[in-house]
Amino acid sequence: MGTDADTLKQRARRLYELGRLRGALGWSIPALILAALVALVVRQASIPLAIGVTLYAASVGLLWWGRAPGRGVLPGLVFGLVPLVAALVANFLGHASTGSSCLQICTFACFGGGLVAGLLIARVAVRSPNPLALFLSAASVAFLTGVIGGACMGVYPVIGMAVAIAAGLLPVALRSRLHAP
């Protein structure tokens, strides 16, 4: 094996990136499983699976990149279960009623779930050395996780969820401002 030093270094770097990608592909599989479960629960495959694939791709990219964005994937996925469950519950309760009351219940549930997720993510983010990057990464993952359950309810609940999760940015920004030199 007469590989010179530069080639060996390049191969090592390539294997390092491939190793990270392999790990990211494996660790992101729960996103697909979650989407499949939701598809089974709501008896609608297309939207949950399409968003599940998007979530999987986002998770792979963030985990491969690593650092603060990579560390945000797990809290995002875990806390994203709050708006997801809220949306699923509202989906069943809301469709028992009709018209504007259904929309109100769904929007309120998605907003409430999103707010809880956003605040929990903010709590984790402010303890990190790079709170903004971690919050943005975790919030994106949490939003996509929540949307798996909420997308079939329409645009307003999804917008409500996004706004509520983004509200978690306030404590992160305040904390960053307080700790700024």
Place this chain on the structure above:
Amino acid sequence: MMVRLADGDRSAFDGAYALLWPALLAFCKRTLVSSDAEDAAQLALLKVFDRASTFLRGKDALTWAITIAAWEVRTIRRRHSRSRSTPIEGDEHVSPAQDPERIATDHELVEAAQAILGSLSPDDRATLASTFAEETPAGVSGAAFRKRRERAMTRLKEAWRRIHGN
């Protein structure tokens, strides 16, 4: 540095490479002949970076890398021992004992073992010799000997790590 690399900090790559390559090469050169040592060190280095993202915080990076290198050394040795054990027709006059590669490897191993044993105290050496001979010295109870043996083995492992791990 490996923790940073596992976290995705690419700026730690050059530093980790610069530290690991000479350490792995030196380790492999102590146990294999030069050409095999370079092969083993390269394979170990590539595996270390391939698995870098799974490196756990709190582990000793050098010990982890050396463990991977030790497996590569073992694999190469096994490959050689398998190829030696296969009889080659028409090569019956060559004695395995006269194989220069084997003689060199054996010599290096004996030297390494002597160096490590030499760094131990006479008591530890005697305890290890008795262990090797599967006998308990006269006047020493079984429990006391087991304790002595355990301590001698710990010091032997520490000496091995000190000499071959750095």
